[in-house]
Amino acid sequence: MDRAPGVSVRLKLTLSYAGFLMLAGVLLLAAVWLFLLRYVPDRAMLYNPDDKPTGGVFPVRSALLVVFAPRAAAVLAFLLVFGLVGGWILAGRMLAPLTRIADATRRATHGSLSHRIRLPGRKDEFRELADAFDAMLTRLEAHVAEQRRFAANASHELRTPLAVSKALLDVARTDPNRDTGELIDRLHAVNTRAIDLTEALLLAGRAEQRSFTRERVDLSLLAEEATETLLPLAEKHGVTLETSGEITTTTGSPALLLQLTTNLVHNAIVHNLPDQGTVWVTTDARPGTVVLTVENTGEQLAPDLISTLTEPFQRGTERIHTDHAGVGLGLAIAKTITQAHDGTLTLTPRPAGGLRISVELPATNPPTQRKSPGQN
Structure with a gap:
């Protein structure tokens, strides 16, 4: 099936990791800001070194915002870069088994059934998929080999009665005085064997395809x-x-x-x-x-x-x-x-x-x- 090119799964996973990390960072910074808004007063009195009020008022929240905002933006920028780089690396490591499975699938598509994935490591979903694919390739290779032997043997078995019939007809053509009754009997026997073999092949194919009513x-x-x-x-x-x-x-x-x-x-x-x-x-x-x-x-x-x-x-x-x-x-x-x-x-x-x-x-x-x- 022809499909239009799209975004790779690795890129999708990278963007998902980075987006999730950014969302977590925004929520964390929002929680910090709400905490500061709750417990930090809007204004505060200015004191001298003797702990006596000077009469001046300092806008605490405004100053805090001026200090907090650029640092929060820097943290989010760092989380974005870290999420993209880390997500790209993690996605590549996670999808590496799928790459090997895809390579094996392409080889099997081009007729190479002897290749096996043999994915190393402990059992997980990817390794179960690789093992199932290897088992399928083993069965498929055995089935194809059996079908090839079957086709070769069937061709040989069908060629034998046809060759015998041709030889009998050639003898009849070169020897007009030969007993036609004996020739007809032998041709009948050879033809019967060819028909039996053909019917047997058709029966085997019908059974193998399961094209019957139960x-x-x-x-x-x-x-x-x-x-x-x-x-x-x-x-x-x-x-x-x-x-x-x-x-x-x-x-x-x-x-x-x-x-x-x-x-x-x-x-x-x-x-x-x-x-x-x-x-x-x-x-x-x-x-x-x-x-x-x-x-x-x-x-x-x-x-x-x-x-x-x-x-x-x-x-x-x-x-x-x-x-x-x-x-x-x-x-x-x-x-x-x-x-x-x-x-x-x-x-x-x-x-x-x-x-x-x-x-x-x-x-x-x-x-x-x-x-x-x-x-x-």
């Missing part, structure tokens, strides 16, 4: 719907789905929360034991929060791998070569949806192998009844 949602119903939808996939992989828990009501987007639940259950089914695996989906109501937990059997997972699974396009090494590796955004989208609903997503390895994922969201009301455990 409604009352029961997570236990979403868990049942997700497990029923994915039951054929579970049967194909030889995985047993088990759901149980309480009525867990929260506020949010039913579509996004269903996508969150579906992603977690799908991830648990696909990355399970080769045979006779199990997925447990439970909902639990706690004071002020509701929790959706998805656990699955599987191989032992290293803690350093667990910490990367919610990053976009990150997959375990054992997942990349499977038929259901997906687009690498399942858990990343789940994390984004959780954060958009003011919740937390926690991943922990199970001691017996596999993964436990817990989603904790704000509750809208306490549970009213308990659901009986069921099995799909």
Whole structure:
């Protein structure tokens, strides 16, 4: 926003200090003058050295005024100069932290997010402001770095199916006798993957922007719907789905929360034991929060791998070569949806192998009844 130039804050504070000091000086001198007027007589008799009246009268107040006025003016002049100089110095010292904060803000405006104020000294209002600004820069820098990695990975992932499609079309052009049915099937698979990836990116962006209408949602119903939808996939992989828990009501987007639940259950089914695996989906109501937990059997997972699974396009090494590796955004989208609903997503390895994922969201009301455990 363009603004007309104005008086600096330092000058305003200087004038305020000087003005206050002048006002205090005027009031003090006025009080002294009133005291003198009250206790000093208007006229006084003149006495000789023998303490005898001479008969003459001396105007005391007039003489006092002649002596007091120039000295009072000199005091006020001194207070004015002292107030201006002292106020300028004090204002500069007081506003020095704001100068450092303004410099950091200008650097951040020009793209330098690595700079920190690190204002020294004990805690006060300016240092609280500087610390809050440093914390904001840290979060902003991490967010920008994450967005850049996301954009780079998304570009790479989108380029892959496009490059494959181009290669298949080039082969078809140079080899007219090639089986068109096989070519169409491969193009269909590649195109489907590109569409899935694009839809996943759009879903992640929608959740991150929180551009959705909030409604009352029961997570236990979403868990049942997700497990029923994915039951054929579970049967194909030889995985047993088990759901149980309480009525867990929260506020949010039913579509996004269903996508969150579906992603977690799908991830648990696909990355399970080769045979006779199990997925447990439970909902639990706690004071002020509701929790959706998805656990699955599987191989032992290293803690350093667990910490990367919610990053976009990150997959375990054992997942990349499977038929259901997906687009690498399942858990990343789940994390984004959780954060958009003011919740937390926690991943922990199970001691017996596999993964436990817990989603904790704000509750809208306490549970009213308990659901009986069921099995799909």
